[in-house]
Amino acid sequence: MTPARPASGPSRRVPGQPDATADVAILAAEPEGLSLLLVPARTTASARGGRWELPWTPLRPKAPLVAQARRTAAEALGVAPAWLEQVGAFDKGRHPSDSALSIAFLGLAPERREGTAAGRQARWFPAEALPPLAPRQREMVGGALALLRERLDVTPVAFHLLPEVFTLSQLQEVYELVLGHSLHKASFRRALQAASLVRPLAQWRTEGRGRPAQLYRYAPRKRRGIRRGVRFDIT
Amino acid sequence: MTPARPASGPSRRVPGQPDATADVAILAAEPEGLSLLLVPARTTASARGGRWELPWTPLRPKAPLVAQARRTAAEALGVAPAWLEQVGAFDKGRHPSDSALSIAFLGLAPERREGTAAGRQARWFPAEALPPLAPRQREMVGGALALLRERLDVTPVAFHLLPEVFTLSQLQEVYELVLGHSLHKASFRRALQAASLVRPLAQWRTEGRGRPAQLYRYAPRKRRGIRRGVRFDIT
DNA sequence: TCAATAGTGTCTGTTAGACATTATGGA
DNA sequence: TCCATAATGTCTAACAGACACTATTGA
Numbered sequence: 001m002t003p004a005r006p007a008s009g010p011s012r013r014v015p016g017q018p019d020a021t022a023d024v025a026i027l028a029a030e031p032e033g034l035s036l037l038l039v040p041a042r043t044t045a046s047a048r049g050g051r052w053e054l055p056w057t058p059l060r061p062k063a064p065l066v067a068q069a070r071r072t073a074a075e076a077l078g079v080a081p082a083w084l085e086q087v088g089a090f091d092k093g094r095h096p097s098d099s100a101l102s103i104a105f106l107g108l109a110p111e112r113r114e115g116t117a118a119g120r121q122a123r124w125f126p127a128e129a130l131p132p133l134a135p136r137q138r139e140m141v142g143g144a145l146a147l148l149r150e151r152l153d154v155t156p157v158a159f160h161l162l163p164e165v166f167t168l169s170q171l172q173e174v175y176e177l178v179l180g181h182s183l184h185k186a187s188f189r190r191a192l193q194a195a196s197l198v199r200p201l202a203q204w205r206t207e208g209r210g211r212p213a214q215l216y217r218y219a220p221r222k223r224r225g226i227r228r229g230v231r232f233d234i235t
Numbered sequence: 236m237t238p239a240r241p242a243s244g245p246s247r248r249v250p251g252q253p254d255a256t257a258d259v260a261i262l263a264a265e266p267e268g269l270s271l272l273l274v275p276a277r278t279t280a281s282a283r284g285g286r287w288e289l290p291w292t293p294l295r296p297k298a299p300l301v302a303q304a305r306r307t308a309a310e311a312l313g314v315a316p317a318w319l320e321q322v323g324a325f326d327k328g329r330h331p332s333d334s335a336l337s338i339a340f341l342g343l344a345p346e347r348r349e350g351t352a353a354g355r356q357a358r359w360f361p362a363e364a365l366p367p368l369a370p371r372q373r374e375m376v377g378g379a380l381a382l383l384r385e386r387l388d389v390t391p392v393a394f395h396l397l398p399e400v401f402t403l404s405q406l407q408e409v410y411e412l413v414l415g416h417s418l419h420k421a422s423f424r425r426a427l428q429a430a431s432l433v434r435p436l437a438q439w440r441t442e443g444r445g446r447p448a449q450l451y452r453y454a455p456r457k458r459r460g461i462r463r464g465v466r467f468d469i470t
Numbered sequence: 471t472c473a474a475t476a477g478t479g480t481c482t483g484t485t486a487g488a489c490a491t492t493a494t495g496g497a
Numbered sequence: 498t499c500c501a502t503a504a505t506g507t508c509t510a511a512c513a514g515a516c517a518c519t520a521t522t523g524a
Contacts, residue, residue: 019296020255020336061254061335065326089324089338091300100296101255101338103324150385153466169476175465186478187464187513194512195467210475211521229422229486230410231388232430404503421505422486429485445502446494464513 020101022065023056023137024073025144026081027127028109029161029174034127036141037109039076041096052125053096054137059103069105076122081107083160085151087143093135104140106147108160152178156197159218167205167213168192196221255336257300258291258372259308260379261316262362263344264396264409269362271376272344274311276331287360288331289372294338304340311357316342318395320386322378328370339375341382343395387413391432394453402440402448403427431456 026037041051055076057068066084074080087104095102125131127145130138151157158174172188192198199219206212261272276286290311292303301319309315322339330337360366362380365373386392393409407423427433434454441447 059336061326065324065336086323088321089300091296101294101300150389154385156467167476179465183465184514185476186515189477190513191465191467197467204476206522208475209473209523211477213476230414230418230426232391232426232432402503419487420503421488424504425486439503441495443502444496444500446504448503 019099020059020103021056021095021097021099022059022069022072022103022105023054023095023140024069024076024081024084024105024107025054025087025141026073026077026107026109027144027148027161028111028124029177030111031173032126034145034177035124036127036130037076037122038125038131038133039122052123052131053133054140055122056095056097056102056137058097058099065103066105069103069107073105073107077107077109082110083108083157085147087140087147090136090140090143093139095136096134102136102140104143106144108148108157110161111163148178149180156218156220159197162218165201165203165215165217167207167215168198169213171198171216254334255294255338256291256330256332256334257294257304257307257338257340258289258330258375259304259311259316259319259340259342260289260322260376261308261312261342261344262379262383262396263346263359264412265346266408267361269380269412270359271362271365272311272357273360273366273368274357287358287366288368289375290357291330291332291337291372293332293334300338301340304338304342308340308342312342312344313357317345318343318392320382322375322382325371325375325378328374330371331369337371337375339378341379343383343392345396346398383413384415391453391455394432397453400436400438400450400452402442402450403433404448406433406451 028035028037037055038052039055041053055072057072059065060068065086069086070080070084073084084105084107087106090102090104091100127141130141133141148157152175158171158178161174161178162170168189171192172183172185175188176182197218197220198216201215201217203215204212205215263270263272272290273287274290276288290307292307294300295303301321304321305315305319308319319340319342322341325337325339326335362376365376368376383392387410393406393413396409396413397405403424406427407418407420410423411417432453432455433451436450436452438450439447440450
Protein backbone atom coordinates (compact mmCIF):
# COMPACT_ATOMS: atom_id res chain seq x y z
CA MET A 1 0.00 0.00 0.00
CA THR A 2 2.61 2.49 1.08
CA PRO A 3 5.01 3.28 -1.76
CA ALA A 4 8.59 2.35 -1.07
CA ARG A 5 9.93 5.36 0.73
CA PRO A 6 13.57 6.22 0.83
CA ALA A 7 14.81 5.96 4.40
CA SER A 8 14.27 9.62 5.16
CA GLY A 9 16.74 11.79 7.00
CA PRO A 10 16.33 11.52 10.74
CA SER A 11 14.87 8.00 10.84
CA ARG A 12 17.95 6.20 12.03
CA ARG A 13 17.01 2.55 12.08
CA VAL A 14 19.22 0.74 14.52
CA PRO A 15 19.12 -3.01 13.94
CA GLY A 16 17.58 -4.72 16.90
CA GLN A 17 15.39 -1.76 17.68
CA PRO A 18 11.78 -1.95 16.63
CA ASP A 19 10.79 0.42 13.89
CA ALA A 20 7.98 1.87 15.95
CA THR A 21 6.90 4.96 17.85
CA ALA A 22 5.13 5.90 21.05
CA ASP A 23 2.44 8.54 20.51
CA VAL A 24 0.49 10.34 23.20
CA ALA A 25 -2.92 11.97 22.91
CA ILE A 26 -3.12 14.38 25.83
CA LEU A 27 -6.61 15.60 26.62
CA ALA A 28 -7.91 18.31 28.88
CA ALA A 29 -11.42 19.44 29.68
CA GLU A 30 -12.57 22.99 29.18
CA PRO A 31 -16.02 24.50 29.42
CA GLU A 32 -16.20 24.55 25.63
CA GLY A 33 -15.19 20.95 25.16
CA LEU A 34 -12.31 18.54 25.23
CA SER A 35 -9.02 19.85 23.92
CA LEU A 36 -5.99 18.03 22.59
CA LEU A 37 -2.34 18.97 22.91
CA LEU A 38 -0.37 19.10 19.67
CA VAL A 39 3.20 20.06 18.85
CA PRO A 40 4.62 21.57 15.66
CA ALA A 41 5.42 18.90 13.12
CA ARG A 42 9.06 17.94 12.89
CA THR A 43 10.40 19.38 9.70
CA THR A 44 10.53 16.46 7.29
CA ALA A 45 10.27 16.30 3.57
CA SER A 46 6.51 15.96 3.59
CA ALA A 47 5.87 18.71 6.13
CA ARG A 48 4.97 22.07 4.76
CA GLY A 49 4.84 24.92 7.22
CA GLY A 50 2.35 25.09 10.05
CA ARG A 51 1.53 21.42 10.44
CA TRP A 52 0.87 19.80 13.76
CA GLU A 53 1.21 16.31 15.17
CA LEU A 54 0.74 14.26 18.29
CA PRO A 55 3.79 14.20 20.52
CA TRP A 56 5.72 11.05 19.63
CA THR A 57 9.13 9.52 20.06
CA PRO A 58 10.81 6.58 18.34
CA LEU A 59 10.45 3.46 20.42
CA ARG A 60 13.51 2.39 22.34
CA PRO A 61 13.23 -1.23 23.40
CA LYS A 62 15.28 -0.80 26.54
CA ALA A 63 12.98 1.63 28.31
CA PRO A 64 9.58 0.40 29.54
CA LEU A 65 6.80 1.45 27.21
CA VAL A 66 4.77 3.42 29.75
CA ALA A 67 7.82 5.24 31.05
CA GLN A 68 8.70 6.33 27.58
CA ALA A 69 5.17 7.48 26.89
CA ARG A 70 5.15 9.40 30.15
CA ARG A 71 8.36 11.13 29.20
CA THR A 72 7.05 11.95 25.77
CA ALA A 73 3.94 13.44 27.32
CA ALA A 74 5.83 15.41 29.95
CA GLU A 75 8.04 16.87 27.28
CA ALA A 76 5.09 18.39 25.48
CA LEU A 77 2.93 19.20 28.50
CA GLY A 78 5.58 20.57 30.83
CA VAL A 79 4.55 18.24 33.62
CA ALA A 80 3.69 14.57 33.80
CA PRO A 81 0.08 13.83 32.82
CA ALA A 82 -2.30 13.11 35.67
CA TRP A 83 -3.20 9.82 34.05
CA LEU A 84 -1.75 7.66 31.33
CA GLU A 85 -2.97 4.49 29.72
CA GLN A 86 -2.19 2.60 26.58
CA VAL A 87 -4.73 2.80 23.80
CA GLY A 88 -3.24 0.15 21.57
CA ALA A 89 -1.02 -0.52 18.59
CA PHE A 90 -1.76 1.14 15.29
CA ASP A 91 -0.27 0.14 11.98
CA LYS A 92 -2.66 1.46 9.38
CA GLY A 93 -2.13 4.75 7.62
CA ARG A 94 0.89 6.98 7.39
CA HIS A 95 2.76 8.15 10.45
CA PRO A 96 4.98 11.26 10.55
CA SER A 97 7.93 8.97 11.22
CA ASP A 98 6.99 6.60 8.40
CA SER A 99 7.29 3.86 10.99
CA ALA A 100 5.43 0.62 10.48
CA LEU A 101 3.99 0.53 13.98
CA SER A 102 2.89 3.04 16.59
CA ILE A 103 1.76 2.51 20.16
CA ALA A 104 -0.82 5.09 21.19
CA PHE A 105 -1.35 6.36 24.72
CA LEU A 106 -4.06 8.44 26.32
CA GLY A 107 -2.90 11.14 28.70
CA LEU A 108 -5.08 13.36 30.86
CA ALA A 109 -4.22 16.80 32.13
CA PRO A 110 -6.12 18.53 34.93
CA GLU A 111 -7.81 21.65 33.61
CA ARG A 112 -5.27 23.08 31.31
CA ARG A 113 -6.17 26.75 31.76
CA GLU A 114 -4.59 27.02 35.17
CA GLY A 115 -0.89 26.35 35.43
CA THR A 116 0.51 23.59 33.20
CA ALA A 117 2.60 25.75 30.95
CA ALA A 118 2.60 23.68 27.80
CA GLY A 119 6.17 22.95 26.81
CA ARG A 120 7.74 25.08 24.09
CA GLN A 121 5.47 25.56 21.13
CA ALA A 122 2.84 23.00 22.10
CA ARG A 123 -0.72 24.20 21.64
CA TRP A 124 -4.18 23.08 22.62
CA PHE A 125 -6.80 22.47 19.95
CA PRO A 126 -10.48 21.75 20.43
CA ALA A 127 -11.04 18.04 19.87
CA GLU A 128 -13.82 18.75 17.39
CA ALA A 129 -11.75 21.11 15.28
CA LEU A 130 -8.32 19.58 14.92
CA PRO A 131 -5.84 20.66 12.28
CA PRO A 132 -4.90 18.09 9.63
CA LEU A 133 -3.02 15.16 11.11
CA ALA A 134 -1.26 12.18 9.66
CA PRO A 135 -3.89 9.49 9.03
CA ARG A 136 -2.52 7.14 11.64
CA GLN A 137 -2.43 9.84 14.27
CA ARG A 138 -5.97 10.82 13.40
CA GLU A 139 -7.02 7.26 14.14
CA MET A 140 -5.10 7.25 17.37
CA VAL A 141 -6.96 10.34 18.53
CA GLY A 142 -10.22 8.58 17.83
CA GLY A 143 -9.07 5.56 19.77
CA ALA A 144 -7.99 7.72 22.69
CA LEU A 145 -11.38 9.43 22.84
CA ALA A 146 -13.16 6.10 22.69
CA LEU A 147 -10.98 4.72 25.47
CA LEU A 148 -11.71 7.75 27.62
CA ARG A 149 -15.43 7.22 27.18
CA GLU A 150 -15.08 3.54 27.99
CA ARG A 151 -13.08 4.17 31.10
CA LEU A 152 -15.37 6.88 32.38
CA ASP A 153 -18.05 4.63 33.80
CA VAL A 154 -15.68 2.03 35.12
CA THR A 155 -13.01 4.14 36.69
CA PRO A 156 -13.02 7.54 38.39
CA VAL A 157 -11.04 8.91 35.49
CA ALA A 158 -13.02 12.13 35.31
CA PHE A 159 -11.28 13.44 38.40
CA HIS A 160 -7.98 13.44 36.57
CA LEU A 161 -9.46 16.00 34.21
CA LEU A 162 -10.22 18.31 37.11
CA PRO A 163 -8.06 20.23 39.59
CA GLU A 164 -7.74 18.93 43.14
CA VAL A 165 -10.69 21.02 44.25
CA PHE A 166 -13.76 21.39 42.10
CA THR A 167 -17.49 22.01 42.16
CA LEU A 168 -20.08 19.38 41.40
CA SER A 169 -21.15 21.37 38.38
CA GLN A 170 -17.62 21.18 37.06
CA LEU A 171 -17.59 17.44 37.63
CA GLN A 172 -20.89 17.03 35.83
CA GLU A 173 -19.59 19.15 32.95
CA VAL A 174 -16.67 16.79 32.52
CA TYR A 175 -18.95 13.80 32.39
CA GLU A 176 -21.17 15.53 29.87
CA LEU A 177 -18.22 16.50 27.72
CA VAL A 178 -16.79 13.02 27.61
CA LEU A 179 -20.08 11.20 27.23
CA GLY A 180 -21.28 13.66 24.65
CA HIS A 181 -24.69 14.33 26.12
CA SER A 182 -26.19 16.19 29.05
CA LEU A 183 -27.09 14.53 32.32
CA HIS A 184 -29.87 15.03 34.82
CA LYS A 185 -28.55 17.15 37.66
CA ALA A 186 -30.47 15.59 40.53
CA SER A 187 -29.81 12.07 39.34
CA PHE A 188 -26.15 12.79 38.84
CA ARG A 189 -25.76 14.01 42.40
CA ARG A 190 -27.79 11.20 43.85
CA ALA A 191 -25.62 8.61 42.13
CA LEU A 192 -22.50 10.44 43.18
CA GLN A 193 -23.73 10.53 46.76
CA ALA A 194 -24.44 6.83 46.74
CA ALA A 195 -20.97 6.06 45.43
CA SER A 196 -19.40 8.34 48.06
CA LEU A 197 -16.55 9.31 45.80
CA VAL A 198 -16.17 12.92 46.89
CA ARG A 199 -15.77 14.78 50.17
CA PRO A 200 -17.32 18.23 50.58
CA LEU A 201 -15.08 21.00 51.82
CA ALA A 202 -16.02 23.92 54.02
CA GLN A 203 -15.36 26.24 51.11
CA TRP A 204 -17.53 27.85 48.55
CA ARG A 205 -16.65 29.45 45.25
CA THR A 206 -18.73 32.11 43.58
CA GLU A 207 -18.55 32.14 39.84
CA GLY A 208 -20.24 34.91 37.96
CA ARG A 209 -23.84 35.36 38.91
CA GLY A 210 -25.69 32.83 40.98
CA ARG A 211 -25.34 31.15 44.31
CA PRO A 212 -21.81 30.06 45.22
CA ALA A 213 -21.01 26.40 44.71
CA GLN A 214 -19.55 24.20 47.38
CA LEU A 215 -16.13 22.78 46.69
CA TYR A 216 -15.34 19.09 46.74
CA ARG A 217 -12.33 16.87 46.73
CA TYR A 218 -11.95 13.39 45.28
CA ALA A 219 -12.03 10.96 48.21
CA PRO A 220 -13.39 7.50 47.48
CA ARG A 221 -14.51 5.79 50.66
CA LYS A 222 -16.47 2.69 49.88
CA ARG A 223 -15.18 -0.23 47.95
CA ARG A 224 -18.37 -1.63 46.63
CA GLY A 225 -18.73 -4.87 44.78
CA ILE A 226 -22.15 -4.25 43.36
CA ARG A 227 -23.20 -6.83 40.85
CA ARG A 228 -25.42 -5.34 38.24
CA GLY A 229 -27.43 -7.45 35.90
CA VAL A 230 -26.60 -7.71 32.28
CA ARG A 231 -27.42 -4.86 29.97
CA PHE A 232 -27.66 -5.71 26.32
CA ASP A 233 -26.78 -2.20 25.35
CA ILE A 234 -25.35 -2.66 21.96
CA THR A 235 -24.74 0.55 20.13
CA MET B 236 16.55 -5.97 33.58
CA THR B 237 16.84 -8.79 31.09
CA PRO B 238 20.36 -10.18 30.99
CA ALA B 239 22.08 -9.77 27.67
CA ARG B 240 20.97 -12.84 25.79
CA PRO B 241 22.94 -14.23 22.92
CA ALA B 242 20.93 -13.83 19.76
CA SER B 243 19.43 -17.29 19.96
CA GLY B 244 19.06 -19.61 17.03
CA PRO B 245 15.89 -18.97 15.09
CA SER B 246 15.49 -15.28 16.01
CA ARG B 247 16.60 -13.85 12.71
CA ARG B 248 16.54 -10.13 13.21
CA VAL B 249 16.20 -8.47 9.86
CA PRO B 250 17.13 -4.80 10.06
CA GLY B 251 14.12 -2.66 9.28
CA GLN B 252 11.74 -5.19 10.70
CA PRO B 253 10.40 -4.45 14.14
CA ASP B 254 11.65 -6.80 16.80
CA ALA B 255 8.13 -7.67 17.87
CA THR B 256 5.56 -10.43 17.79
CA ALA B 257 1.85 -10.91 17.33
CA ASP B 258 0.32 -13.19 19.97
CA VAL B 259 -3.21 -14.52 20.02
CA ALA B 260 -5.23 -15.67 23.02
CA ILE B 261 -7.99 -17.84 21.59
CA LEU B 262 -10.84 -18.51 23.96
CA ALA B 263 -13.78 -20.86 23.82
CA ALA B 264 -16.65 -21.44 26.21
CA GLU B 265 -17.39 -24.82 27.70
CA PRO B 266 -19.82 -25.80 30.41
CA GLU B 267 -16.94 -26.07 32.84
CA GLY B 268 -15.49 -22.67 32.04
CA LEU B 269 -13.51 -20.71 29.53
CA SER B 270 -10.69 -22.53 27.82
CA LEU B 271 -7.60 -21.25 26.09
CA LEU B 272 -5.82 -22.66 23.07
CA LEU B 273 -2.09 -23.27 23.46
CA VAL B 274 0.55 -24.77 21.19
CA PRO B 275 3.72 -26.66 22.10
CA ALA B 276 6.58 -24.31 22.79
CA ARG B 277 9.05 -23.91 19.96
CA THR B 278 12.17 -25.73 20.92
CA THR B 279 14.58 -23.06 22.05
CA ALA B 280 17.44 -23.13 24.49
CA SER B 281 15.21 -22.22 27.41
CA ALA B 282 12.46 -24.67 26.62
CA ARG B 283 12.55 -27.96 28.39
CA GLY B 284 10.12 -30.55 27.23
CA GLY B 285 6.39 -30.19 27.52
CA ARG B 286 6.07 -26.45 27.68
CA TRP B 287 3.25 -24.52 26.09
CA GLU B 288 2.79 -21.05 24.72
CA LEU B 289 0.32 -18.75 23.08
CA PRO B 290 0.36 -18.95 19.29
CA TRP B 291 2.64 -16.18 18.08
CA THR B 292 4.52 -15.10 15.00
CA PRO B 293 7.28 -12.54 14.50
CA LEU B 294 5.82 -9.27 13.31
CA ARG B 295 6.27 -8.49 9.66
CA PRO B 296 5.76 -4.79 8.98
CA LYS B 297 4.42 -5.29 5.49
CA ALA B 298 1.34 -7.26 6.44
CA PRO B 299 -1.49 -5.52 8.28
CA LEU B 300 -1.44 -6.33 11.96
CA VAL B 301 -4.92 -7.84 12.18
CA ALA B 302 -4.39 -9.95 9.12
CA GLN B 303 -1.26 -11.40 10.59
CA ALA B 304 -2.98 -12.09 13.89
CA ARG B 305 -5.83 -13.77 12.07
CA ARG B 306 -3.41 -15.97 10.20
CA THR B 307 -1.58 -16.83 13.37
CA ALA B 308 -4.85 -17.78 15.01
CA ALA B 309 -6.08 -19.80 12.07
CA GLU B 310 -2.85 -21.74 12.03
CA ALA B 311 -3.39 -22.94 15.58
CA LEU B 312 -7.16 -23.24 15.52
CA GLY B 313 -7.62 -24.84 12.12
CA VAL B 314 -10.14 -22.20 11.08
CA ALA B 315 -10.31 -18.45 11.38
CA PRO B 316 -11.58 -17.30 14.77
CA ALA B 317 -15.15 -16.06 14.91
CA TRP B 318 -13.95 -12.80 16.37
CA LEU B 319 -10.64 -11.04 16.70
CA GLU B 320 -9.66 -7.82 18.41
CA GLN B 321 -6.44 -6.26 19.54
CA VAL B 322 -5.77 -6.30 23.27
CA GLY B 323 -2.75 -4.06 23.25
CA ALA B 324 1.03 -3.88 23.24
CA PHE B 325 3.00 -5.65 25.96
CA ASP B 326 6.64 -5.06 26.70
CA LYS B 327 7.10 -6.22 30.27
CA GLY B 328 8.35 -9.66 31.13
CA ARG B 329 10.01 -12.29 29.03
CA HIS B 330 8.55 -13.50 25.75
CA PRO B 331 9.37 -16.86 24.16
CA SER B 332 10.89 -14.97 21.25
CA ASP B 333 12.91 -12.68 23.53
CA SER B 334 11.39 -9.84 21.56
CA ALA B 335 11.12 -6.43 23.13
CA LEU B 336 7.51 -5.91 22.14
CA SER B 337 4.44 -8.07 21.60
CA ILE B 338 1.01 -7.15 20.31
CA ALA B 339 -1.68 -9.29 21.90
CA PHE B 340 -4.97 -10.24 20.28
CA LEU B 341 -8.12 -11.82 21.61
CA GLY B 342 -9.71 -14.49 19.43
CA LEU B 343 -13.01 -16.23 20.01
CA ALA B 344 -13.99 -19.68 18.83
CA PRO B 345 -17.57 -20.94 18.77
CA GLU B 346 -17.93 -23.86 21.14
CA ARG B 347 -14.77 -25.80 20.62
CA ARG B 348 -16.18 -29.25 21.34
CA GLU B 349 -17.97 -29.54 18.01
CA GLY B 350 -15.84 -29.37 14.90
CA THR B 351 -12.89 -26.97 14.91
CA ALA B 352 -10.15 -29.54 14.79
CA ALA B 353 -7.38 -27.70 16.55
CA GLY B 354 -4.39 -27.52 14.26
CA ARG B 355 -1.57 -30.02 14.78
CA GLN B 356 -0.65 -30.37 18.42
CA ALA B 357 -2.65 -27.43 19.72
CA ARG B 358 -4.55 -28.16 22.91
CA TRP B 359 -7.24 -26.51 24.99
CA PHE B 360 -6.59 -25.71 28.63
CA PRO B 361 -9.04 -24.45 31.23
CA ALA B 362 -8.41 -20.75 31.73
CA GLU B 363 -8.19 -21.22 35.49
CA ALA B 364 -5.60 -23.98 35.29
CA LEU B 365 -3.09 -22.97 32.67
CA PRO B 366 0.32 -24.54 32.36
CA PRO B 367 3.33 -22.32 33.05
CA LEU B 368 3.68 -19.59 30.45
CA ALA B 369 6.27 -16.96 29.73
CA PRO B 370 5.55 -14.00 32.01
CA ARG B 371 4.61 -11.69 29.19
CA GLN B 372 2.22 -14.20 27.70
CA ARG B 373 0.69 -14.73 31.12
CA GLU B 374 -0.06 -11.01 31.25
CA MET B 375 -1.48 -11.08 27.77
CA VAL B 376 -3.92 -13.80 28.76
CA GLY B 377 -5.06 -11.63 31.65
CA GLY B 378 -5.50 -8.70 29.32
CA ALA B 379 -7.47 -10.78 26.87
CA LEU B 380 -9.84 -12.00 29.57
CA ALA B 381 -10.32 -8.46 30.85
CA LEU B 382 -11.05 -7.24 27.33
CA LEU B 383 -13.60 -9.98 26.83
CA ARG B 384 -15.39 -8.95 30.00
CA GLU B 385 -15.32 -5.31 28.97
CA ARG B 386 -16.71 -6.02 25.55
CA LEU B 387 -19.45 -8.29 26.80
CA ASP B 388 -21.85 -5.58 27.91
CA VAL B 389 -21.12 -3.26 25.05
CA THR B 390 -21.11 -5.64 22.13
CA PRO B 391 -22.94 -8.89 21.36
CA VAL B 392 -19.64 -10.70 21.63
CA ALA B 393 -21.08 -13.62 23.55
CA PHE B 394 -22.69 -14.96 20.41
CA HIS B 395 -19.28 -15.56 18.90
CA LEU B 396 -18.64 -18.04 21.69
CA LEU B 397 -21.71 -20.04 20.70
CA PRO B 398 -22.68 -22.07 17.67
CA GLU B 399 -25.16 -20.64 15.19
CA VAL B 400 -28.05 -22.21 17.02
CA PHE B 401 -28.22 -22.27 20.80
CA THR B 402 -30.54 -22.35 23.77
CA LEU B 403 -31.10 -19.43 26.08
CA SER B 404 -29.58 -21.43 28.91
CA GLN B 405 -26.42 -21.81 26.85
CA LEU B 406 -26.35 -18.10 26.21
CA GLN B 407 -26.80 -17.34 29.88
CA GLU B 408 -24.02 -19.78 30.74
CA VAL B 409 -21.63 -17.90 28.49
CA TYR B 410 -22.49 -14.63 30.16
CA GLU B 411 -22.01 -16.17 33.57
CA LEU B 412 -18.69 -17.69 32.59
CA VAL B 413 -17.30 -14.46 31.25
CA LEU B 414 -18.68 -12.22 33.97
CA GLY B 415 -17.68 -14.66 36.64
CA HIS B 416 -20.94 -14.72 38.54
CA SER B 417 -24.40 -16.16 38.10
CA LEU B 418 -27.32 -14.21 36.73
CA HIS B 419 -31.00 -14.16 37.46
CA LYS B 420 -32.77 -16.24 34.85
CA ALA B 421 -35.97 -14.27 34.56
CA SER B 422 -34.18 -10.94 34.49
CA PHE B 423 -31.72 -12.23 31.92
CA ARG B 424 -34.48 -13.25 29.58
CA ARG B 425 -36.46 -10.08 30.12
CA ALA B 426 -33.45 -7.95 29.22
CA LEU B 427 -32.72 -10.14 26.24
CA GLN B 428 -36.30 -9.84 25.08
CA ALA B 429 -36.20 -6.06 25.39
CA ALA B 430 -33.02 -5.88 23.34
CA SER B 431 -34.49 -8.21 20.69
CA LEU B 432 -31.15 -9.70 19.85
CA VAL B 433 -32.28 -13.25 19.17
CA ARG B 434 -34.91 -14.94 17.04
CA PRO B 435 -36.62 -18.10 18.30
CA LEU B 436 -36.68 -21.10 16.00
CA ALA B 437 -39.39 -23.71 15.67
CA GLN B 438 -36.99 -26.29 17.07
CA TRP B 439 -36.44 -27.72 20.48
CA ARG B 440 -33.53 -29.63 21.88
CA THR B 441 -33.76 -32.04 24.76
CA GLU B 442 -30.70 -32.27 26.87
CA GLY B 443 -30.60 -34.85 29.63
CA ARG B 444 -33.54 -34.76 31.90
CA GLY B 445 -35.96 -31.88 31.91
CA ARG B 446 -38.16 -30.06 29.51
CA PRO B 447 -36.61 -29.45 26.08
CA ALA B 448 -35.26 -25.98 25.45
CA GLN B 449 -36.21 -23.88 22.47
CA LEU B 450 -33.45 -23.02 20.05
CA TYR B 451 -32.53 -19.49 19.09
CA ARG B 452 -30.44 -17.72 16.54
CA TYR B 453 -28.60 -14.44 16.82
CA ALA B 454 -30.64 -11.85 14.96
CA PRO B 455 -30.38 -8.27 16.18
CA ARG B 456 -33.33 -6.20 15.07
CA LYS B 457 -33.45 -2.93 16.88
CA ARG B 458 -30.72 -0.36 16.83
CA ARG B 459 -31.37 1.40 20.07
CA GLY B 460 -29.67 4.52 21.24
CA ILE B 461 -30.68 4.35 24.86
CA ARG B 462 -28.98 6.89 27.00
CA ARG B 463 -28.44 5.59 30.45
CA GLY B 464 -27.45 7.81 33.30
CA VAL B 465 -24.05 7.69 34.82
CA ARG B 466 -23.06 4.82 37.03
CA PHE B 467 -20.21 5.40 39.38
CA ASP B 468 -19.37 1.74 39.50
CA ILE B 469 -15.78 1.73 40.40
CA THR B 470 -14.42 -1.63 41.24
C1' DT C 471 -36.20 43.24 42.17
C1' DC C 472 -34.62 40.29 38.61
C1' DA C 473 -31.59 36.95 36.68
C1' DA C 474 -28.75 33.11 37.21
C1' DT C 475 -26.84 29.30 39.33
C1' DA C 476 -26.64 25.85 43.39
C1' DG C 477 -28.91 22.45 45.78
C1' DT C 478 -32.84 19.51 47.39
C1' DG C 479 -37.48 17.17 48.09
C1' DT C 480 -41.25 14.65 45.97
C1' DC C 481 -43.55 11.93 42.58
C1' DT C 482 -43.78 8.48 39.00
C1' DG C 483 -42.62 5.13 35.54
C1' DT C 484 -39.17 1.61 34.73
C1' DT C 485 -36.68 -2.27 35.98
C1' DA C 486 -33.91 -5.85 38.44
C1' DG C 487 -34.33 -9.44 41.56
C1' DA C 488 -37.17 -12.71 44.52
C1' DC C 489 -40.59 -15.95 44.44
C1' DA C 490 -43.97 -18.90 42.83
C1' DT C 491 -46.12 -21.51 39.31
C1' DT C 492 -46.84 -23.99 35.13
C1' DA C 493 -44.89 -26.92 31.24
C1' DT C 494 -42.65 -30.91 29.58
C1' DG C 495 -39.57 -34.21 29.09
C1' DG C 496 -36.59 -38.54 31.16
C1' DA C 497 -35.75 -41.99 34.78
C1' DT D 498 -44.66 -41.23 40.07
C1' DC D 499 -40.70 -38.22 40.86
C1' DC D 500 -37.16 -35.28 39.31
C1' DA D 501 -34.96 -31.96 36.54
C1' DT D 502 -34.99 -28.31 33.50
C1' DA D 503 -37.59 -24.72 30.70
C1' DA D 504 -40.41 -20.80 30.68
C1' DT D 505 -43.36 -17.30 32.53
C1' DG D 506 -46.32 -14.38 35.70
C1' DT D 507 -46.48 -11.47 39.88
C1' DC D 508 -44.75 -8.72 43.54
C1' DT D 509 -41.51 -5.46 45.53
C1' DA D 510 -37.66 -2.57 46.34
C1' DA D 511 -34.47 0.37 44.03
C1' DC D 512 -33.71 3.90 40.94
C1' DA D 513 -33.63 7.23 37.04
C1' DG D 514 -35.80 11.15 35.31
C1' DA D 515 -39.26 14.97 35.60
C1' DC D 516 -40.72 18.70 38.13
C1' DA D 517 -40.98 22.00 41.46
C1' DC D 518 -39.18 24.46 44.95
C1' DT D 519 -35.82 26.86 48.04
C1' DA D 520 -31.18 29.21 48.64
C1' DT D 521 -27.90 32.63 47.59
C1' DT D 522 -25.36 35.58 45.05
C1' DG D 523 -24.53 39.62 41.31
C1' DA D 524 -26.52 43.03 38.35
